[in-house]
Amino acid sequence: MTTTSLVEALAEIVGARHVRTALPERVTYARDGLPTHRRVPGVVVLPGSRDEVVAVVRLLAALGIPFVPRGAGTGLSGGALADDDAVLLVLTRLNRIVKIDPSNRVAVVEPGVVNVRLSAAAAPHGLQYTPDPSSQTACTIGGNVAENAGGPHCLKYGVTANHVLALEVVLADGSVVELGSPGGEPWGPDLTGLFVGSEGNFGIATRITVRLLPVPRAVRTLLADFPALRTAGEAVSAVIASGIVPAALEMMDQSCIQAVEDSVYAAGYPRDAAAVLLVELDGSREEAVAADSDTIEGILRANGARSVVGAADAKQRERLWLGRKKAFGAMGRLSRNLVVQDAVVPRSALPDVLETIGRIASSYGLTVSNVFHAGDGNLHPNISFDGRVPGLKARVDAASGEMMAACIAAGGTITGEHGVGLDKLRYMPMIFDGDSLAAMRAVRHVFDPDERVNPGKVVPVHACREWSGVRNVEWGVLAP
Amino acid sequence: MSLVERVRALLGDDAVDVAATHDGVPRVAPASPDAVALLLGTARAEGWRVRIEGAASWLAADAPADLALTTRRLDKIPAIEPQDLSATAEAGIGCDLLRQQLADRGTWLALDPPGLAGRTLGSVVATATAGPLRQGFGSIRDHLLGVTFVTGDGRLVQSGGRVMKNVAGYDLTKLEAGSFGAFGVIVLVHLRLRAVPRADRTLVLEGSREDLAQVTDDITAAGIQPAAHELLSPALARRERWTLAVRFAGSAALVSAEEAGLGAATEGRFTALRVDEARALWTHAAECFAARPVTFRVGGLPESSDELLDLLQHQVGDEWISASPGIGAIRWGGETTADRLRRLRRTLAGLEVPLTLERAPWPVRAAVGHFGAYREGVGPLVTGLRRTFDPGEAFVVAVEGTE
Numbered sequence: 072m073t074t075t076s077l078v079e080a081l082a083e084i085v086g087a088r089h090v091r092t093a094l095p096e097r098v099t100y101a102r103d104g105l106p107t108h109r110r111v112p113g114v115v116v117l118p119g120s121r122d123e124v125v126a127v128v129r130l131l132a133a134l135g136i137p138f139v140p141r142g143a144g145t146g147l148s149g150g151a152l153a154d155d156d157a158v159l160l161v162l163t164r165l166n167r168i169v170k171i172d173p174s175n176r177v178a179v180v181e182p183g184v185v186n187v188r189l190s191a192a193a194a195p196h197g198l199q200y201t202p203d204p205s206s207q208t209a210c211t212i213g214g215n216v217a218e219n220a221g222g223p224h225c226l227k228y229g230v231t232a233n234h235v236l237a238l239e240v241v242l243a244d245g246s247v248v249e250l251g252s253p254g255g256e257p258w259g260p261d262l263t264g265l266f267v268g269s270e271g272n273f274g275i276a277t278r279i280t281v282r283l284l285p286v287p288r289a290v291r292t293l294l295a296d297f298p299a300l301r302t303a304g305e306a307v308s309a310v311i312a313s314g315i316v317p318a319a320l321e322m323m324d325q326s327c328i329q330a331v332e333d334s335v336y337a338a339g340y341p342r343d344a345a346a347v348l349l350v351e352l353d354g355s356r357e358e359a360v361a362a363d364s365d366t367i368e369g370i371l372r373a374n375g376a377r378s379v380v381g382a383a384d385a386k387q388r389e390r391l392w393l394g395r396k397k398a399f400g401a402m403g404r405l406s407r408n409l410v411v412q413d414a415v416v417p418r419s420a421l422p423d424v425l426e427t428i429g430r431i432a433s434s435y436g437l438t439v440s441n442v443f444h445a446g447d448g449n450l451h452p453n454i455s456f457d458g459r460v461p462g463l464k465a466r467v468d469a470a471s472g473e474m475m476a477a478c479i480a481a482g483g484t485i486t487g488e489h490g491v492g493l494d495k496l497r498y499m500p501m502i503f504d505g506d507s508l509a510a511m512r513a514v515r516h517v518f519d520p521d522e523r524v525n526p527g528k529v530v531p532v533h534a535c536r537e538w539s540g541v542r543n544v545e546w547g548v549l550a551p
Numbered sequence: 552m553s554l555v556e557r558v559r560a561l562l563g564d565d566a567v568d569v570a571a572t573h574d575g576v577p578r579v580a581p582a583s584p585d586a587v588a589l590l591l592g593t594a595r596a597e598g599w600r601v602r603i604e605g606a607a608s609w610l611a612a613d614a615p616a617d618l619a620l621t622t623r624r625l626d627k628i629p630a631i632e633p634q635d636l637s638a639t640a641e642a643g644i645g646c647d648l649l650r651q652q653l654a655d656r657g658t659w660l661a662l663d664p665p666g667l668a669g670r671t672l673g674s675v676v677a678t679a680t681a682g683p684l685r686q687g688f689g690s691i692r693d694h695l696l697g698v699t700f701v702t703g704d705g706r707l708v709q710s711g712g713r714v715m716k717n718v719a720g721y722d723l724t725k726l727e728a729g730s731f732g733a734f735g736v737i738v739l740v741h742l743r744l745r746a747v748p749r750a751d752r753t754l755v756l757e758g759s760r761e762d763l764a765q766v767t768d769d770i771t772a773a774g775i776q777p778a779a780h781e782l783l784s785p786a787l788a789r790r791e792r793w794t795l796a797v798r799f800a801g802s803a804a805l806v807s808a809e810e811a812g813l814g815a816a817t818e819g820r821f822t823a824l825r826v827d828e829a830r831a832l833w834t835h836a837a838e839c840f841a842a843r844p845v846t847f848r849v850g851g852l853p854e855s856s857d858e859l860l861d862l863l864q865h866q867v868g869d870e871w872i873s874a875s876p877g878i879g880a881i882r883w884g885g886e887t888t889a890d891r892l893r894r895l896r897r898t899l900a901g902l903e904v905p906l907t908l909e910r911a912p913w914p915v916r917a918a919v920g921h922f923g924a925y926r927e928g929v930g931p932l933v934t935g936l937r938r939t940f941d942p943g944e945a946f947v948v949a950v951e952g953t954e
Contacts, residue, residue, distance in 0.1 A: 175852040175879075219718045230716060232725070233693060248928030254879045255690070256850020256905045259922040259933050259950075260733065261679075264692055264725025268718050288774055308634050314746025315802055354805065355774040356812060362804030415714040419634035447715040448635075487716035495719070502719060503709060510708040510940070511721045517935035529720065 074113070077134065081116050081158075084126045089164070091115035100144065100159050101152070104206070106408050107464070108149030108493050112139070112159035119164040121181075121239070121247075121277040128275070129245030131158060137523040140271045142183065142214030145206040147411050148492025150218065150270050150528055157526065162213050165277065168192050176283045177236060177253055182213020182276050189281070198283040201228040204488070205396045216276050219268030221488035223319040223395065224351070226446040228284065230488065232267040239278035240266060243519035253280050265514070270490050271525040273518040287318070287353035291364035292382040292391055295371040296344035300324055300429070300441075302375035303346035304422035307445045309374045310350070311418050315363045320446030321349040321395055324425075327402065327440040327453075331394045334401035338394025339387075344377070348445065349395055398442040399453070405438060406455040410467055414475055416483035418448040427477045428452050435470040449487035450478065476501065491529045499531050554599065554617060561593060562586050566624075572612065578604070578619040584641075584699060584707055584738040590620065591736070592705025595943040601703075602947045603732040605671030606645060608841060610678065610731075613913040614947040622673050625738055630713075631656045636744040637696060637713050642673025642737045658744040661688035661778070661800075663833060665840035665873070665882060665909075673737045679729025680848075680909055682837055683798070686875045687778035692728040694743050700727055700735035703941030713741040726936070729907075731921045733933075733948045734940040750806035753779075753798045753829035754813065754821035755788075763795045764857050766817055767876045770797070771853075773816035775809055777877075779833075782856075784872040787836050796832060797821065836873055843871055843884040845911045847892070851879040851904040859904065866895045882909075889918035893952070900924035913949070920952030 074092075081090045091097060092114055101111045118124045131138050139153035141161050153159040165181035168189060172178070173196035180189060186207040189200040203222035204210055210220070216238070221230045228234075237251035251263035266273050297303035303322055310320060323331070328340045328347060340347050350367055354360045368379045382388035394401075402409055416424045425441065432439035432454070443451040452474055456463050475485050475498050485491075485498040499508060512530045515522065552560070555577050558567050566586070568578045581587045594601050594617075602616035605623070612619060622643035630639040633656045640649055647668035653660055663682035664675045674680075676698065679691040688694070697711025700723075710723035727737055756766060763782060770780065779798035788794035797813060799806040813821055824832065840846050851859050856876040863869055863883055871884035892915070896906045908921045925933070933950065 172852075174854050177852070219722070221716055225716070229689070229693065232722065233689065242928070246928055248932065249926035250929065252850060252903060252905050254850035254852050254855075254904060256848065256880070256907060257729070258905045258924065258926050258929055260730040260936070261692065261725045261728060262929065262932060264728075265722055267725075268722050272721075285774055285776075311636060312634055312746065314749060316745070355776050356805070356808035359802070359805040359808035362808075363802055366802070366804075415712075415716050417632065417635040417637065417714055419632070444716075449716050482712075483714050484712045484717045484719050486719050487714070488718060490718050491720065499720065502712070506706045507709045507720075510702070510706065510723065513939045514721055514723065514726075514936065517932060517939055 077136070078114060080130055081114065081127060084130065085116055085118050085123050089117040089119065100141070100161070103144045103146040103149060103151050105147045105149055105411065105494060106458070107410055108152055110152035110154050112153035113155045113157055115159045115161060117161045117164050121165070124160070124165070124241050124275055124277055125245050125247060127160060128241050128243070132244045135521070135523070137526045139525045140217070140275045142211035143185070143209050145210040146214060146218060146492065147413065147489040148486070148494045150490050150492030150525070152493065160275065162275070163211065169278065171196065173198060175253070177280055178283055179278060179280050180212050182211060182216070182279060184212045186210050186212060186215060193283050194286065197286050199286050200234065200281060201284050202231045202234055205399060212279055212281070213276055216267050216279055217269070217271045218488065218490040221444065221449065223321050223444060226320055226444065227316050227318045232264060234282045235263060235267050235279060236282055237280035238263055238266055238276045240274045240276050242274040243521065243524045251280070270492060270529050272515050272529055274524060285355070288355050289357040289360040290351065290353045290388065291360055292388045293350040293364065293368060293371070293379055294340070294391055295348045295350065295376040295379045296341045297346045297348070297375055298377055300346045300425050301422040303348055304425055306348060306371055306374035306376065307421055308419050309370050310367060311446065313366065313370055315367060317350050317367065317446060318353040319349065319351040322441065322443055322445035323347050323395065323398060324441040326438065327398050327442040330401040330405055330440065331398050333404060334397070336394050336397040336401055338390050340394060349391060395442070402440055402453055402455060405440070406457050408456050408458040410454040410471065412450070412452045412454065412471055412474060413486045413489035414450050414478035414483055415487035416448045416450065416478050416481045420481040420483070421445060421448060424450065424477060424481050428474050431470050431473045431477065435466045437467065437470055447487065448483070493528060496531045557593065558590065558618070561589055572619055574613065576616055576619050578621055580621045580624045582624045584625070584701065587620070587701045587736055587738055588705045588707045591701050591703060591945060594945045595704040598943065599945065600947050601945045603736050605643060605674035606669050608667045609670050609674050610910050611912055615913070616947045620736060622671060622736070622738070628652055631658065633658050636746065638742045638744055639713060640672055640740055640742065642671060642676070642740060644672050645669040646672060646675060653744065654747060657747055659747045660694060660742055661745050662691065662694055663837060665837050665846065667838055667841050672740055676728050676737055676740055677730065677732050678909055683779035683781040683833070683873065683875060685880060686780045686877050687776065687800070692725050695724050695728060696741040696743050698724045698727050698737050698741070699739035700737045702735045703943060703945040708735065711741060715743065731948050731950065732946055733937055733950045748800035750803045751798070751800045752806050752810055753796060753824045753832065754810065755824060755832070756795045756817070756821045757790055757792045760793050760860065763793055764876065766795055769816050770813065771877060773812055775812050775816060777809065780875060780877045782874040782876055783836055784869055786870045787839055787873055788832065789835060839871060840882065840884040843886065845887050845915065846882065846884045846909040847906055848880065848882045848909055849899055849904050849906050851902070853877055853879045855879060855902070855904070856881065862898065866898070867891055889915045892919045896924050916949035918952050920949050922950060923952055
C-alpha cells in the first residue's frame with residue numbers, strides 16, 4: 072500500500088481532518104518533554120473512539136506497519152516518538168470520564184483524560200485520583216498507565232500501578248482483551264500489573280478502571296530550609312526512619328530554588344537555602360496529622376533545618392506546591408535546553424549520591440539543578456545547557472551516563488517514573504543481564520510478536536541473548 | 552544414570568532426600584539460586600516434571616511429578632536496611648523467622664497471610680495470599696520491590712530492584728506474584744518495609760451480618776482508615792456470632808485518633824482487645840485456613856460484599872470466611888467439591904467477579920484450576936507466557952482446570 076492509500080484508508084476510519092500528513096503538522100509531534108530526542112512520524116492519526124482505535128490498529132496490522140501510541144506528549148524519555156516509517160496514534164480525543172462510582176470508589180476513564188481532570192470530577196464526591204505527576208495539568212491517564220507514572224504524593228499512596236484495577240486493551244493485531252477486574256482481583260495472573268509501565272509495547276489501553284481515594288480531611292504542609300544539601304539528605308533518612316509516612320517529601324536545591332523564585336511561580340522559598348524540603352502530612356484525623364506534623368518538625372530541626380515553616384492556609388499550601396510542580400518549567404529560564412534525568416537510589420544513599428552528582432556536573436562544567444521525590448529516593452538531576460554550543464550535548468550525555476552509573480553503584484536504578492523509552496535504552500544492560508533482557512523481550516512477543524507497537528523502545532535488543540536482528544535505533548553506546 | 556543419581560551428581564548428596572515425600576517423589580533442595588537454575592536446566596533437557604514446594608504447609612505437596620523442588624534451603628536474609636525500609640530475603644525463609652529478624656531491626660513487613668506462621672515467603676508471593684492487612688497496606692504485590700526467579704528451562708531472571716520506585720523494564724515482579732509458580736521458581740525477594748508501628752490496636756464487635764454491614768458503612772462514611780477491617784465468620788473468630796475486627800497501626804497519635812473516631816462513628820460499640828487477645832484472634836484467623844482442605848478468594852466491589860457472602864453461603868457454606876468489606880475481598884475455607892467450585896466460579900463470572908483457587912488437593916486443583924473463566928483474550932496471553940517461561944512444561948501447576 073502506498074502512503075497515499077494508507078492515508079486514505081486511515082481517513083476512511085477517523086475522518087480526513089484527524090489524519091495529519093503535512094510536515095509542519097507532523098513536526099509538532101517530533102518531541103516529547105525531553106528535548107534531546109527528535110523523530111518525525113510518517114503519519115499522525117487521531118482516532119476518536121475505541122472502535123476507531125481497533126479499526127486503525129487492524130489496518131496497520133494487515134499492512135505490517137509499526138505504530139506508536141501517544142498521549143499528551145509530556146513524557147520524559149522519548150518514549151512516544153515515532154520514526155518516519157511508523158504511524159503515530161494520538162489518543163487525546165479519547166477523553167471521556169466514562170463513570171465515577173463513589174460508593175465503590177472507582178472510576179472508568181478513556182486514555183486521553185487529563186490527569187487533573189479526573190480528580191476534579193471526583194472532588195464533589197470527596198474523592199481524588201492520587202497519582203499526581205508534575206505534569207498533571209497536561210498529561211493523560213493513558214500516558215500515566217504506559218509509564219507507570221509517579222508524582223510527589225506517591226510516597227504514601229503509591230504510583231499509578233497501585234491505583235489501576237482493570238484495563239481494556241487493544242493488542243497489536245487489533246484484538247481487544249480485558250485485564251483485571253474492578254475489584255482488583257485479576258482473572259488469572261496479574262496481567263494488569265504487567266501491562267502498567269510497559270511503555271506502549273504491549274498495546275493500547277482504551278479504557279482504564281482506577282481506584283479513587285478519599286480527599287484527606289486534614290493536611291499539614293511544612294517547608295524546611297537547610298544550609299547544606301547533605302544535611303537535607305540526612306534529614307530525609309531521619310524522617311523515613313521515624314515510621315511516620317508523609318504524603319510527600321520533596322527536595323529542591325539552591326539552583327532550583329532560584330529558578331522558581333525568579334519565575335511567576337515564586338513560592339517564597341528562602342533564596343539563601345542550600346536546599347529546602349517540602350513535607351506534607353495528611354490523613355482523616357486533624358489531631359493525628361497535627362501530632363505527626365509536630366514530630367516531623369522536631370526531626371527536621373534536630374537534623375539541621377534552619378527553619379521549619381508550616382503553610383498557614385490552603386492558599387499558601389497551593390503556592391508552595393505550585394512552585395514545586397512548576398520547577399521544571401521555571402528551570403527553562405536557566406538556559407535554552409534542559410535534560411530532566413530520573414534515577415532512584417536507596418534513601419540512605421541520598422547525601423553521598425547528591426554530592427557525587429555535583430562533582431560530576433562540575434567536572435563537565437555543567438549546571439545541574441535538583442528537584443526530586445526525596446522520600447522515595449527518586450532523583451531528578453536536571454542539566455541546563457545550550458544545545459547550539461558545539462560539543463555540549465555530548466558532554467551532557469557523558470555526564471548523564473556517569474550520574475546513572477553512580478546511582479546504580481549506590482544500589483539504585485536508572486528510572487523511577489519517566490520510563491526507559493529511547494533515552495535510557497543504553498543503560499538497561501547496566502542493570503539487567505542478557506537473560507533478564509531476553510525474558511522481557513520474550514514477554515513482549517506474547518503481546519506483540521512482530522514488535523510493531525512502539526518499536527525500538529525499552530529493551531535494547533542487541534543485548535538480548537536471543538537477539539534476532541531487530542534494531543534499536545539509538546542503542547549501542549554500551550554494547551558489549 | 553537414574554534421576555536421583557543425576558541430581559546428586561549435579562548438586563551434591565545432601566541436596567536430595569528420596570524418603571521425605573509421602574508419594575515417593577524425590578525431594579531436591581538446592582542451596583542457591585544458581586543451583587535451582589542448574590537443576591531446572593537439566594530438568595528441561597531430561598524432560599522431568601517438577602513440582603515446586605516451600606514448607607508444604609499451604610499448598611499440598613501432592614502434584615504428580617518426577618521430582619519435588621523445595622526452596623527450604625534458600626533461607627537466607629542477605630539484607631535488612633532499616634534506614635531504607637527495605638530487605639532482601641531468599642524465598643525459602645519462613646515468614647515467622649523473617650518477621651522476627653525484621654522486628655529485631657525495628658522494621659515490619661505489613662503482611663499477615665493466611666496459613667501457618669512458618670509458611671515460606673516464596674509461597675506467600677507465588678500465591679499472592681494477602682490477609683486482613685490488605686485493607687490498609689495493599690495486596691502482596693504492593694510490598695514487592697523486585698524478585699529473582701528461575702524459569703522452567705533454567706534461566707535466572709531478575710525483575711525490579713531494591714529501591715522504592717522502579718520502572719526500568721517490564722514489571723515481571725507483578726507477573727510472578729500470584730502466578731502459583733507457573734512462570735518460574737521465585738528464589739529471591741526484595742521487600743518494601745515499614746517501621747514497626749508505635750501503636751497497634753484491635754477492636755471487635757459481634758453481631759449479625761446485616762448489623763455489621765451497617766457498621767461497615769458507618770466506618771467508611773466517617774472516613775476512618777483502619778489497617779485491617781475484617782468480617783470474620785463465627786467459627787473463624789471462635790465467637791457466637793459474626794465479628795467485625797478493626798485494627799489500627801501507626802503512630803500513637805494516629806491510632807488514638809482513629810480509635811476515638813471509631814467510637815464516635817459506632818456509638819462506642821466496639822470492644823478493645825488486649826495485646827495477647829488481639830494476637831490470638833489474628834493468628835487463629837490466619838491459621839484456620841491451613842486446617843481446611845480448600846481455600847479460595849474472590850474479589851468484588853465493596854458494595855457487592857453482602858451479595859457475594861450470600862452467594863457463598865448458598866453454594867458452599869459460610870463456616871470459614873474472612874472478608875474485607877471495605878475493599879470487597881473475601882477468603883473462604885472449607886470442604887467442597889470440584890463441581891461446586893466450577894459452578895460457583897461460573898456464577899461469579901456472571902457478576903464480573905474472579906475466583907482464585909488458593910489451595911486444594913491436587914485432584915480438585917487439576918479439575919478446577921487456580922484460575923478460570925478468563926475474560927476475552929486473556930487465555931491466549933496466559934498460554935503464551937507459560938510457553939515463554941516454561942517451554943518444556945516442566946512445572947506441574949494447575950493454572951487452568953480441565954473444563
